[in-house]
Amino acid sequence: MTDARPCPVCLGRTTRSIGSFAFGDWQDTSAADLGRESFLYELVACTICGHGRVVHPYGDAFITALYARPQGVEAWGSAVHPAPADAPYAEMVDFVGDAIPESGPVIDVGCGNGELIAALRASGVAPRRLLAIDFAPSLADVPVLAADLNQLDETTPRWTEAGFALGFCTHVLEHVFEPRRLLRGLRAQAANDALLYLEVPDHAPFDLARLLECNLLNAQHLHLWSLDNLRRLAESCGWTVERADSSFFGFVPRARLLLRAAISDDVAQSTAQLLDAQQDACREFAAALLAARSAGPVALWGVGGDLVRAGEISGELARAILNREFTLADRGLAGRRWNGVAIVDPATLATFDGEVWLTPRPARVRAGIRNEAGSMGLTRVVDWYETAIGR
Numbered sequence: 001m002t003d004a005r006p007c008p009v010c011l012g013r014t015t016r017s018i019g020s021f022a023f024g025d026w027q028d029t030s031a032a033d034l035g036r037e038s039f040l041y042e043l044v045a046c047t048i049c050g051h052g053r054v055v056h057p058y059g060d061a062f063i064t065a066l067y068a069r070p071q072g073v074e075a076w077g078s079a080v081h082p083a084p085a086d087a088p089y090a091e092m093v094d095f096v097g098d099a100i101p102e103s104g105p106v107i108d109v110g111c112g113n114g115e116l117i118a119a120l121r122a123s124g125v126a127p128r129r130l131l132a133i134d135f136a137p138s139l140a141d142v143p144v145l146a147a148d149l150n151q152l153d154e155t156t157p158r159w160t161e162a163g164f165a166l167g168f169c170t171h172v173l174e175h176v177f178e179p180r181r182l183l184r185g186l187r188a189q190a191a192n193d194a195l196l197y198l199e200v201p202d203h204a205p206f207d208l209a210r211l212l213e214c215n216l217l218n219a220q221h222l223h224l225w226s227l228d229n230l231r232r233l234a235e236s237c238g239w240t241v242e243r244a245d246s247s248f249f250g251f252v253p254r255a256r257l258l259l260r261a262a263i264s265d266d267v268a269q270s271t272a273q274l275l276d277a278q279q280d281a282c283r284e285f286a287a288a289l290l291a292a293r294s295a296g297p298v299a300l301w302g303v304g305g306d307l308v309r310a311g312e313i314s315g316e317l318a319r320a321i322l323n324r325e326f327t328l329a330d331r332g333l334a335g336r337r338w339n340g341v342a343i344v345d346p347a348t349l350a351t352f353d354g355e356v357w358l359t360p361r362p363a364r365v366r367a368g369i370r371n372e373a374g375s376m377g378l379t380r381v382v383d384w385y386e387t388a389i390g391r
């Protein structure tokens with residue numbers, strides 16, 4: 001089966017069916033004869049990474065109607081499976097524990113009725129540091145921000161100037177259309193080194209008695225997470241995992257991650273240094289060529305990118321080539337001209353009375369030319385790059 005929306009974890013597009021469940025609602029409960037609107041939710045698993053999700057051809061209007069229904073009383077435990085407390089919000093704050101930063105904004109993305117915000121206040125986080133975010137938050141005593149979490153991405157302007165220091169996003173990722181987009185957006189909202197607590201229902205553990213009490217499969221849950229796939233998604237959106245946990249709270253299975261927004265700048269730094277070093281090598285090569293030409297005739301074997309760049313960096317070298325102060329040789333370009341200067345067949349270098357310099361930087365290309373020069377019996381071959389790079 002294929003779905004128009006790719007898998008949020010691996011971006012794969014092929015799925016296999018898990019099954020389906022029906023749900024619906026009375027159309028008009030004041031009518032004498034009740035009519036019912038029914039839907040079928042198709043559940044599928046990604047064939048590449050196993051991520052579970054709903055195929056929902058219902059559109060935005062359907063989803064809006066779904067959330068307009070009255071939400072029942074929140075329940076985490078029962079007489080059969082009692083929860084350690086009425087609700088797990090204090091435990092969520094405890095999970096972050098000593099890592100709660102001393103300063104900087106603390107945000108709750110998808111704050112609902114403010115239960116987690118209350119737990120943060122109870123743990124000593126000052127109300128002025130808090131920001132409660134939801135589609136339409138209505139909390140007293142703390143700053144609130146209305147945001148469409150289905151629209152958040154990395155181009156959304158920062159909610160807080162310096163980025164949040166600690167974020168919570170609990171029981172949101174199973175509701176949004178594109179969880180990957182949301183996690184990228186949260187990464188862009190985070191200060192460097194910020195922490196993010198992520199919690200979703202965990203669909204991997206199988207404790208049947210608990211799961212039958214829990215309303216795990218319901219119309220609002222578009223994504224069926226496991227701890228493994230939640231971790232994969234987070235790590236591919238610029239987060240590193242500090243803590244991970246899969247556990248029940250009462251009858252509710254939860255996958256929980258404490259993530260850090262760690263900068264991964266290795267590639268940018270090493271590539272910038274490599275670019276500089278390539279430029280430096282090219283400049284030094286041009287200077288060495290000019291010095292060699294002052295000492296006697298020089299032929300250049302290889303008329304390609306590295307020689308062109310050396311001429312671009314050193315105007316003096318470019319002028320010397322234009323003035324035919326070097327003999328240009330190249331197997332593939334023999335007989336052509338470059339800036340009016342003839343390019344000869346390297347075979348003619350057998351009688352050349354001077355040094356023959358190899359111009360390419362990549363070792364593989366120079367090795368080929370050295371072999372050829374060796375079989376021609378050339379003795380005055382200069383492989384400057386090998387000497388310079390090796391020193």
Ligand SMILES: [Zn+2]
Nearest residue numbers: 007010046049
């Ligand atoms: Zn996948």
